[in-house]
Amino acid sequence: xxxxxxxxxxxxxxxxxxxxxxxxxxxxxxxxxxxxxxxxxxxxxxxxxxxxxxxxxxxxxxxxxxxxxxxxxxxxxxxxxxxxxxxxxxxxxxxxxxxxxxxxxxxxxxxxxxxxxxxxxxxxxxxxxxxxxxxxxxxxxxxxxxxxxxxxxxxxxxxxxxxxxxxxxxxxxxxxxxxxxxxxxxxxxxxxxxxxxxxxxxxxxxxxxxxxxxxxxxxxxxxxxxxxxxxxxxxxxxxxxxxxxxxxxxxxxxxxxxxxxxxxxxxxxxxxxxxxxxxxxxxxxxxxxxxxxxxxxxxxxxxxxxxxxxxxxxxxxxxxxxxxxxxxxxxxxxxxxxxxxxxxxxxxxxxxxxxxxxxxxxxxxxxxxxxxxxxxxxxxxxxxxxxxxxxxxx
Amino acid sequence: xxxxxxxxxxxxxxxxxxxxxxxxxxxxxxxxxxxxxxxxxxxxxxxxxxxxxxxxxxxxxxxxxxxxxxxxxxxxxxxxxxxxxxxxxxxxxxxxxxxxxxxxxxxxxxxxxxxxxxxxxxxxxxxxxxxxxxxxxxxxxxxxxxxxxxxxxxxxxxxxxxxxxxxxxxxxxxxxxxxxxxxxxxxxxxxxxxxxxxxxxxxxxxxxxxxxxxxxxxxxxxxxxxxxxxxxxxxxxxxxxxxxxxxxxxxxxxxxxxxxxxxxxxxxxxxxxxxxxxxxxxxxxxxxxxxxxxxxxxxxxxxxxxxxxxxxxxxxxxxxxxx
Amino acid sequence: xxxxxxxxxxxxxxxxxxxxxxxxxxxxxxxxxxxxxxxxxxxxxxxxxxxxxxxxxxxxxxxxxxxxxxxxxxxxxxxxxxxxxxxxxxxxxxxxxxxxxxxxxxxxxxxxxxxxxxxxxxxxxxxxxxxxxxxxxxxxxxxxxxxxxxxxxxxxxxxxxxxxxxxxxxxxxxxxxxxxxxxxxxxxxxxxxxxxxxxxxxxxxxxxxxxxxxxxxxxxxxxxxxxxxxxxxxxxxxxxxxxxxxxxxxxxxxxxxxxxxxxxxxxxxxxxxxxxxxxx
Numbered sequence: 002x003x004x005x006x007x008x009x010x011x012x013x014x015x016x017x018x019x020x021x022x023x024x025x026x027x028x029x030x031x032x033x034x035x036x037x038x039x040x041x042x043x044x045x046x047x048x049x050x051x052x053x054x055x056x057x058x059x060x061x062x063x064x065x066x067x068x069x070x071x072x073x074x075x076x077x078x079x080x081x082x083x084x085x086x087x088x089x090x091x092x093x094x095x096x097x098x099x100x101x102x103x104x105x106x107x108x109x110x111x112x113x114x115x116x117x118x119x120x121x122x123x124x125x126x127x128x129x130x131x132x133x134x135x136x137x138x139x140x141x142x143x144x145x146x147x148x149x150x151x152x153x154x155x156x157x158x159x160x161x162x163x164x165x166x167x168x169x170x171x172x173x174x175x176x177x178x179x180x181x182x183x184x185x186x187x188x189x190x191x192x193x194x195x196x197x198x199x200x201x202x203x204x205x206x207x208x209x210x211x212x213x214x215x216x217x218x219x220x221x222x223x224x225x226x227x228x229x230x231x232x233x234x235x236x237x238x239x240x241x242x243x244x245x246x247x248x249x250x251x252x253x254x255x256x257x258x259x260x261x262x263x264x265x266x267x268x269x270x271x272x273x274x275x276x277x278x279x280x281x282x283x284x285x286x287x288x289x290x291x292x293x294x295x296x297x298x299x300x301x302x303x304x305x306x307x308x309x310x311x312x313x314x315x316x317x318x319x320x321x322x323x324x325x326x327x328x329x330x331x332x333x334x335x336x337x338x339x340x341x342x343x344x345x346x347x348x349x350x351x352x353x354x355x356x357x358x359x360x361x362x363x364x365x366x367x368x369x370x371x372x373x374x375x376x377x378x379x380x381x382x383x384x385x386x387x388x389x390x391x392x393x394x395x
Numbered sequence: 396x397x398x399x400x401x402x403x404x405x406x407x408x409x410x411x412x413x414x415x416x417x418x419x420x421x422x423x424x425x426x427x428x429x430x431x432x433x434x435x436x437x438x439x440x441x442x443x444x445x446x447x448x449x450x451x452x453x454x455x456x457x458x459x460x461x462x463x464x465x466x467x468x469x470x471x472x473x474x475x476x477x478x479x480x481x482x483x484x485x486x487x488x489x490x491x492x493x494x495x496x497x498x499x500x501x502x503x504x505x506x507x508x509x510x511x512x513x514x515x516x517x518x519x520x521x522x523x524x525x526x527x528x529x530x531x532x533x534x535x536x537x538x539x540x541x542x543x544x545x546x547x548x549x550x551x552x553x554x555x556x557x558x559x560x561x562x563x564x565x566x567x568x569x570x571x572x573x574x575x576x577x578x579x580x581x582x583x584x585x586x587x588x589x590x591x592x593x594x595x596x597x598x599x600x601x602x603x604x605x606x607x608x609x610x611x612x613x614x615x616x617x618x619x620x621x622x623x624x625x626x627x628x629x630x631x632x633x634x635x636x637x638x639x640x641x642x643x644x645x646x647x648x649x650x651x652x653x654x655x656x657x658x659x660x661x662x663x664x665x666x667x668x669x670x671x672x673x674x675x676x677x678x679x680x681x682x683x684x685x686x687x688x689x690x691x692x693x694x695x696x697x698x699x700x701x702x703x704x705x706x707x708x709x710x711x712x713x714x715x716x717x718x
Numbered sequence: 719x720x721x722x723x724x725x726x727x728x729x730x731x732x733x734x735x736x737x738x739x740x741x742x743x744x745x746x747x748x749x750x751x752x753x754x755x756x757x758x759x760x761x762x763x764x765x766x767x768x769x770x771x772x773x774x775x776x777x778x779x780x781x782x783x784x785x786x787x788x789x790x791x792x793x794x795x796x797x798x799x800x801x802x803x804x805x806x807x808x809x810x811x812x813x814x815x816x817x818x819x820x821x822x823x824x825x826x827x828x829x830x831x832x833x834x835x836x837x838x839x840x841x842x843x844x845x846x847x848x849x850x851x852x853x854x855x856x857x858x859x860x861x862x863x864x865x866x867x868x869x870x871x872x873x874x875x876x877x878x879x880x881x882x883x884x885x886x887x888x889x890x891x892x893x894x895x896x897x898x899x900x901x902x903x904x905x906x907x908x909x910x911x912x913x914x915x916x917x918x919x920x921x922x923x924x925x926x927x928x929x930x931x932x933x934x935x936x937x938x939x940x941x942x943x944x945x946x947x948x949x950x951x952x953x954x955x956x957x958x959x960x961x962x963x964x965x966x967x968x969x970x971x972x973x974x975x976x977x978x979x980x981x982x983x984x985x986x987x988x989x990x991x992x993x994x995x996x997x998x
Contacts, residue, residue, distance in 0.1 A: 403806070405803040411869065416824075422839075423836040481736045481737075488726060500974075504743070509927045510951075511959055512747065515743025517759065563920055566916060601882060602878045609826075615827075633829050640835055
């Protein structure tokens with residue numbers, strides 16, 4: 002840390018390159034002089050472009066501060082440190098516990114929240130755009146987006162990546178204890194069957210309404226964003242009356258404790274969380290990971306800049322910085338989720354990271370992962386979730 | 396006429412709560428008469444109705460409330476039964492010079508973050524955890540322990556986290572009954588149990604009431620404590636309210652549910668108070684009689700049958716045991 | 719052995735068991751802080767890695783510091799407000815007490831999430847629309863949020879301490895022409911002291927653990943510790959979370975040892991007063 006901060010930058014060539022690049026793009030933009038056009042081509046071709054807030058980044062000098070509002074412990078500390086050492090802005094981290102909390106905060110603050118970067122999950126982005134909570138990215142300032150795998154750009158919530166870029170993405174599957182469930186499970190149908198048999202009273206589900214109803218929809222070939230009342234009624238009937246009595250916990254992060262402690266035999270889990278749990282289990286061979294099949298979800302946490310961000314230049318510089326392949330790998334290694342960068346799979350293999358089968362998926366598998374959405378069924382699935390919990394707790 | 400107006404001292408607290416509680420919460424109460432506009436809005440009040448209250452009165456609400464009430468009552472009683480002897484010991488038996496320290500020691504475990512200390516319990520109680528290994532090691536059980544995610548675990552989590560809210564008010568109440576009054580009772584020939592039952596406990600009653608309320612009321616609205624060790628069995632009604640505000644982003648319904656919850660809890664407390672009042676009615680007269688006795692004049696001690704070692708022995712013995 | 723000492727021994731033994739119960743998970747956490755593995759709950763060998771990694775994570779240090787600061791200030795606010803209110807309720811009973819106790823009951827019975835969604839826009843309104851800059855400060859906002867329930871708690875405890883205790887000492891003091899403030903400071907407050915102390919400790923503890931309100935009212939850079947911990951679940955809690963707890967516990971114990979002397983004196987004087995009061 003001290004080394005890279007010292008004026009002699011012989012070893013810190015990557016960092017030096019950054020400074021030079023930032024400097025170059027700054028000059029380029031100053032010479033553009035056409036400040037109005039600075040939001041670039043994307044702004045020009047999008048309908049909402051005219052309402053952009055004045056504090057947009059133009060490639061000017063970086064501010065001295067950067068405030069990031071994200072999930073706790075969600076970024077590699079060495080990347081954050083190197084950013085400050087290389088480019089200057091001092092980073093302030095704040096944490097939120099849910100997207101709803103983040104949105105309430107931005108809505109209430111009316112553009113004065115003071116955050117420069119937020120990390121919402123994809124399904125919440127349309128709502129944030131609709132309510133004017135996000136400011137458009139100046140993609141000119143984020144050239145490193147070229148390192149991103151197109152598969153993880155242009156997802157449903159932000160088809161043109163005008164407001165957001167993938168920070169990390171994951172999917173849902175399950176983990177089972179092979180000493181309790183001796184047959185092979187391969188699909189959500191198997192999961193539901195095992196939950197009612199071998200794993201009855203030893204089953205843990207994700208504590209989230211979308212993944213709870215999703216469990217039923219994926220197993221039965223129904224799109225999990227359905228708003229059809231008949232589908233929702235069927236899901237409720239099954240979850241409340243059939244599945245709930247066998248469920249012993251609703252836990253969104255079983256990998257952090259339930260898997261290494263062996264408290265359940267069958268656990269619905271996100272891939273990165275399951276990976277940590279299995280890696281850290283005293284008896285890793287006991288556990289089997291299964292990607293949700295035939296269908297499952299893809300969720301994505303995204304870099305975005307809130308409207309009214311006080312330090313937009315630094316925010317763009319930071320997003321660009323983390324997209325750099327080396328930093329992307331450091332982030333993946335630290336949190337255990339795919340960052341969406343191209344070629345990162347090979348890099349991760351070269352770095353000898355473990356259990357990469359829970360991080361990288363084949364294009365065929367990717368085909369079976371569907372985006373969620375917040376739609377008219379939201380209230381209904383929350384009710385189903387509450388009713389299922391009430392039935393499981395009775 | 397020497398007295399200042401009675402409530403003057405309460406004005407700062409009153410003002411603080413009006414500004415930072417009544418005003419903002421009244422606004423949320425107002426939301427409960429509105430509705431949720433579209434999928435991206437949280438509340439709107441241009442059309443007013445009681446529809447959200449009708450929605451809130453769902454069978455799930457009452458089923459969940461039943462579970463919550465069970466946890467609340469059982470948790471509060473357990474806290475009282477476990478905490479009362481400790482508070483009594485701290486206030487009466489422990490050496491006075493150490494009481495402040497003991498008081499602080501009751502709180503110190505709770506300066507470790509809630510989630511972290513809960514994880515500590517998980518490590519102890521897990522099937523392959525410390526307790527399980529210990530019990531299997533000494534041959535008390537042959538299989539892994541199955542304690543987590545049971546009703547027992549729900550109560551353990553609740554009792555653990557709410558115990559200080561019971562012990563501290565009890566301690567404060569016992570502390571004021573310290574020494575002289577009990578000595579007087581004994582001097583007058585009352586046995587230790589009689590002294591405890593007739594003098595100490597009645598005087599400590601405000602403390603018991605404070606402790607019971609401080610545990611029961613927040614516990615009824617809590618939805619995290621019971622679930623972290625108890626899993627699905629610890630499902631609480633507060634979760635319903637929170638899920639409307641958070642996941643459903645329906646502040647109108649959430650607010651109506653919160654109002655409903657507040658009303659139901661207040662009614663429960665009122666019903667509980669009524670029951671206690673009726674049950675204690677026959678005892679009331681006798682307590683009054685004891686309390687009505689003038690504080691004992693310094694009379695020569697009348698040694699009772701079990702009273703040979705007199706009061707000073709208490710603390711000293713305790714000290715030895717504790718050391 | 720007579721009955722007296724046997725029941726005393728039982729009482730002491732029970733108390734020791736309960737204290738052991740209170741500290742049991744804390745012992746686990748202390749042990750876990752020397753875990754060099756990736757996850758807090760899974761042992762990966764002995765080491766000081768967790769403590770070292772704190773050095774490179776300013777976010778953790780900031781969060782802990784915000785919590786301690788907020789806890790202390792919120793506890794002072796709640797203790798002052800609650801003590802005054804508790805004394806008033808115990809010493810000047812009247813119809814107003816019913817109303818005030820009703821308000822306190824409402825404060826404690828209102829679900830935290832309601833306080834949270836209510837306070838956030840309210841504080842923004844005070845801070846930005848009314849231009850009272852104070853309310854845009856993160857620590858101030860947290861203190862306000864944490865002080866509500868804590869004020870009710872302190873009021874209950876102080877009232878429970880004083881109610882039913884004879885006011886004769888205060889009356890005597892007034893009869894001797896002591897000014898009301900002198901009576902308050904020299905007589906009432908010392909009588910209430912154990913309750914004030916207990917209330918302060920509870921208020922501090924409640925503030926230290928507040929997650930729901932804190933998450934909503936915090937501003938950039940003032941994430942308190944419990945919000946950080948809950949939020950860090952997403953990537954799996956690391957042993958460094960336990961290391962923070964161990965350090966805090968150590969500091970607490972050192973501070974307690976220092977304060978013990980002071981408390982000892984305070985304890986004596988409280989007993990003294992109680993004696994004086996009952997005429998011994």
